[in-house]
Amino acid sequence: MVEVLGVHKNFGGTEVLKGVDLQVGVGEVMCIVGPSGSGKSTLLRTINRLETPDRGLVLVGGEIIGYELNGDRLRERKEADIAQQRSRMGMVFQQFNLFGNRTALENVTLGPLRTGRANRAAAEAEARRLLTHVGLEHRLHAYPGSLSGGEQQRVSIARALAMKPDLMLFDEPTSALDPERVGEVLDVMRSLATEGLTMIVVTHELGFAREVADTLVFFEDGRVVEFGPCRTVLARPAQQRTKDFLDRVL
Amino acid sequence: MADERRAFSAPTPARSAGDPQAEVPAWASGPSDARVRELAAKPLDVQRRHHPGQWVSAAIVIGFVAWLVKTLAENKLISWSTVGHYLFSPDILHGLLGTLELTGVSMALAIVLGFILAALGASTNPVLVWFVRGYVWIFRGVPLIVQLLAWYNLALVFPVLAIGLPFTSWHLQSATNTVVTPFMAAILGLGLHEAAYMAEIVRAGLVAVPHGQTEAALSVGLTRRQAVRTVVLPQTLRVIVPPTGNQLVGLLKASALVYVIGGVELLTTAQRIYSVNFEVMALLIVASIWYLTVVSVLTIGQHFLERRLDRDRVGGDRSAGPAANPDLTGIDPQL
Numbered sequence: 267m268v269e270v271l272g273v274h275k276n277f278g279g280t281e282v283l284k285g286v287d288l289q290v291g292v293g294e295v296m297c298i299v300g301p302s303g304s305g306k307s308t309l310l311r312t313i314n315r316l317e318t319p320d321r322g323l324v325l326v327g328g329e330i331i332g333y334e335l336n337g338d339r340l341r342e343r344k345e346a347d348i349a350q351q352r353s354r355m356g357m358v359f360q361q362f363n364l365f366g367n368r369t370a371l372e373n374v375t376l377g378p379l380r381t382g383r384a385n386r387a388a389a390e391a392e393a394r395r396l397l398t399h400v401g402l403e404h405r406l407h408a409y410p411g412s413l414s415g416g417e418q419q420r421v422s423i424a425r426a427l428a429m430k431p432d433l434m435l436f437d438e439p440t441s442a443l444d445p446e447r448v449g450e451v452l453d454v455m456r457s458l459a460t461e462g463l464t465m466i467v468v469t470h471e472l473g474f475a476r477e478v479a480d481t482l483v484f485f486e487d488g489r490v491v492e493f494g495p496c497r498t499v500l501a502r503p504a505q506q507r508t509k510d511f512l513d514r515v516l
Numbered sequence: 517m518a519d520e521r522r523a524f525s526a527p528t529p530a531r532s533a534g535d536p537q538a539e540v541p542a543w544a545s546g547p548s549d550a551r552v553r554e555l556a557a558k559p560l561d562v563q564r565r566h567h568p569g570q571w572v573s574a575a576i577v578i579g580f581v582a583w584l585v586k587t588l589a590e591n592k593l594i595s596w597s598t599v600g601h602y603l604f605s606p607d608i609l610h611g612l613l614g615t616l617e618l619t620g621v622s623m624a625l626a627i628v629l630g631f632i633l634a635a636l637g638a639s640t641n642p643v644l645v646w647f648v649r650g651y652v653w654i655f656r657g658v659p660l661i662v663q664l665l666a667w668y669n670l671a672l673v674f675p676v677l678a679i680g681l682p683f684t685s686w687h688l689q690s691a692t693n694t695v696v697t698p699f700m701a702a703i704l705g706l707g708l709h710e711a712a713y714m715a716e717i718v719r720a721g722l723v724a725v726p727h728g729q730t731e732a733a734l735s736v737g738l739t740r741r742q743a744v745r746t747v748v749l750p751q752t753l754r755v756i757v758p759p760t761g762n763q764l765v766g767l768l769k770a771s772a773l774v775y776v777i778g779g780v781e782l783l784t785t786a787q788r789i790y791s792v793n794f795e796v797m798a799l800l801i802v803a804s805i806w807y808l809t810v811v812s813v814l815t816i817g818q819h820f821l822e823r824r825l826d827r828d829r830v831g832g833d834r835s836a837g838p839a840a841n842p843d844l845t846g847i848d849p850q851l
Contacts, residue, residue, distance in 0.1 A: 316731055345739050353737025363728035367751050377736030380746055422732075429736055 267292045267433060267464050273312055273322035275305075282308050284488035285322070290433075290481070295465045297475035297496065300485035301511070306468040307360075309485070310437050313466065314355045315348060326355065327432060353381060356426025360438040362418040364410040370397060370421045371406045374428045383429070396424040400454050416447030423454055434458065436467040472515055476500055484508045598798040602789065603805060611785025612806050618702055618771045618781055623764055625707035630714025635744075637715065638722055648715065655712035661773050664705035668777040670696050702774040702781075710767055717759045721752030754825045761818035765811050772803075782806055 268290040275283040282305045290296045298306050311317040313324050315332050324331045331351055333340040343351070365373050374393035378384040384392065397406055400420040410418055419439055426434060436455065440448040452474050459465060459478045469475060475482055479496040484505070492499055492508045503509045548556075588594065602608050637648035655663070671692035680687025696704070725748050733743035772783040786799040 314735060316734065345741075349734070349737050349739045349742075352734060355735075357732075357735035359728060359732065359735075361728055363726075363732035365729060365732065365747055365751075367754075376733075376746070377738070380742055381737045425732075425736060 267294070267327060268313065268466065269325040270309070270313070271323045271325070273309070273319045273324065275308055275312060275317060276320050282488055283312070283319070286488075286490055288483065288490065288493065290464060290466060293462045293464055294480045295459045295467065295478050296481045296483060297479040298466065298468045298483045298485050299470065299472065299475065299511075299515075300483075300491075304486045305488045306485050307437050310435050310466060310468050313435060314352050314357055316357075326351070349381070353377065353429045354432050356423075356429060356431035356434045358419070358422050358426055358434065358436045358439045360441050362410070362415070362422045362442070364413075364418050364422055364425070366410055369407045369409055370402060370413070370424075373410070373421055374425045377425065377429050381429075389428070393424070393428060396427050397421065400424050401450070414447060415443045416450045419443065419447075419451045420454055423451075423458075427458075432464065434463055434465045436465065436469070438468050438470065440469070440471060470515075472500070472512070484511065486511075593797070594801070595795055595798050598793075598795045599801050599805075602795075602799060602802045607785055607789060608782070608802055608806070611780065611782040612810075614780035614785070615768070615771050615782040615806075616810070618699075618706060618774060618779065619764070619768045622703050622706035622710060622771075623767055625703065626710035626714045626763075626767075627760070629707070629711035630718050633711065633715035634718035634722060637719060652712045652715055655708050656716075658709075660705065660709050660770055661776060663709055664702065664773060664777055667696060667701035667704045668698065670701070698774075698777050698779040701777055702771070702779045706767060706771060706774070710763060713763055714760070717756055717763070718752065720759075721755040722748065724755045725751045754822075757818065757822055757825060761814065761821075764814055768810060768814070769807065772807075 268288070270286055270288040273283050273286045274281065286309055288296070298309070300306055308317055312319050313326070313331070315324075318332065323333070329351065330340070332343055332348055334343050334347075335341075364370075365376065368376065371390065371393050374396060375386070375389040378389040378392070379386065383389075394403070394406065397403060400423055402417060402420055402424070405413060405417060405421075408417075410421070413421065419442075423439075439455065440451050443451060448471070452471065455465070455467070455474070456478055467475075467479070475496060481494065482492075482496040482499040483490055484492040484499065484503070484507075486507065492503060492505045494504075499508065500512065503512060589596070633648050633651060636644040639645065674692055676689055677692050677695050678687050678689030680689075729747050729751065730740075730743050733747040734740065738746065771781055774781050775784040775787060778784060782803050786803040790796045790799040
């Protein structure tokens with residue numbers, strides 16, 4: 267489903283990603299853990315091209331993200347093509363990033379309406395269904411400013427799902443939440459995983475990873491330190507550094 | 517919340533009463549006496565302190581204003597009947613219409629140009645960015661009155677204006693003075709000057725919208741252009757509208773400068789009348805009354821526009837604040 271091939275990324279001379287290779291299969295849930303500032307979020311953002319890798323490629327569903335093959339060279343895709351590729355990957359941000367001037371319902375319908383996926387009636391029906399699914403059927407017309415963090419994050423998950431993505435990317439979805447609100451968001455994510463959606467989750471919630479993830483990546487200093495089946499990595503980490511990290515966090 | 521508060525406050529008297537050897541300062545110790553507790557339970561009934569200084573200062577100001585009004589009203593040299601006579605005269609109303617026209621058209625030009633300039637300035641193309649900086653540098657830097665005179669006298673350096681297709685003989689041309697009439701010169705002068713300010717205001721609005729909004733829009737499959745148009749620009753309005761209201765009031769008043777090139781507007785009209793009948797002060801008062809009237813209308817309009825733009829805050833945390841503590845509204849703001 268997703269292949270990350272030798273991805274490098276620099277920010278003003280600092281190398282944030284130093285050659286990353288990863289694979290995620292269809293229906294798999296991959297959790298990426300590691301210390302803050304290790305490049306986890308940047309890696310996630312290169313997958314849907316909010317960041318452009320300096321070297322390396324990302325493939326989703328066999329398609330190169332951002333480029334097309336022209337003979338044996340790469341050619342930049344048109345902006346509309348990239349937008350279309352992005353729309354097949356739902357993204358959930360740490361800070362929710364709900365559209366502040368739109369209600370919960372309008373947040374969810376904006377994507378399908380503006381990309382011409384659905385007419386208003388269909389988009390609204392689907393948005394109601396999704397918001398009900400995340401337990402917010404009573405807050406359809408609330409603006410983000412009057413929703414709690416957990417509610418905002420659930421709206422943002424519904425917003426991403428409205429584009430019927432093949433893949434969901436979660437960028438520390440619970441890190442900005444009250445401890446009491448973490449559970450309600452993890453519950454929604456857990457049910458998505460059970461439904462068989464492919465997910466890549468950058469998180470500090472090792473309990474969630476243990477329960478839901480198929481594969482676990484320990485990431486540090488722009489590199490994959492360890493990558494394997496979740497149970498194996500948690501129970502018997504091959505690298506001393508992974509073991510130290512897990513000992514300290516668990 | 518309520519439960520927490522109870523849990524927090526309840527043990528305090530018990531602890532100080534049941535633990536006499538603990539060293540507790542006098543102000544923090546002991547159960548409060550019964551009278552105080554009785555007062556605490558009732559609605560607050562407080563003897564307010566008087567503020568004699570406020571009465572004195574209010575009396576001084578009222579006295580001064582009364583004296584000013586009396587002096588102006590009794591001044592035989594200001595002909596108030598002339599003010600009344602000209603306030604609704606066709607000439608003055610025609611001038612007022614000219615002022616409104618100038619202000620409206622040049623503000624529209626400035627807003628459109630301001631958005632275009634801000635959009636160019638936000639691009640990644642350094643040539644465009646420098647062009648916008650240069651524009652703002654010149655049109656904000658040169659005094660408005662100089663710009664008005666320059667547009668008005670354009671014919672001195674470009675007697676003929678022509679546009680045509682390059683490499684063909686097709687073109688349109690006409691004498692500069694027939695294109696750049698005083699009205700046109702005033703629109704160009706006011707509008708281009710104002711556009712430099714509007715570009716800066718729109719830029720501030722764009723900067724004020726968090727980048728996460730754009731990213732979220734991109735992530736649901738919008739193109740960059742769609743993201744700016746449907747997500748970012750609407751959210752800039754809340755930031756843009758208040759300073760734009762200010763600019764509009766400023767522009768209305770600045771339109772009086774057009775008298776130097778003899779356009780049709782309120783001050784020019786007033787001047788033309790008083791140059792004949794010498795009622796200078798009366799006609800300046802007439803003009804001022806109209807300027808103040810228009811400014812008041814604009815201010816009210818801006819208030820309602822801002823309230824409309826704030827509607828997504830209604831029901832948010834901000835409005836929930838005072839409603840949750842209705843008792844606070846009765847407290848004297850001076851406390």
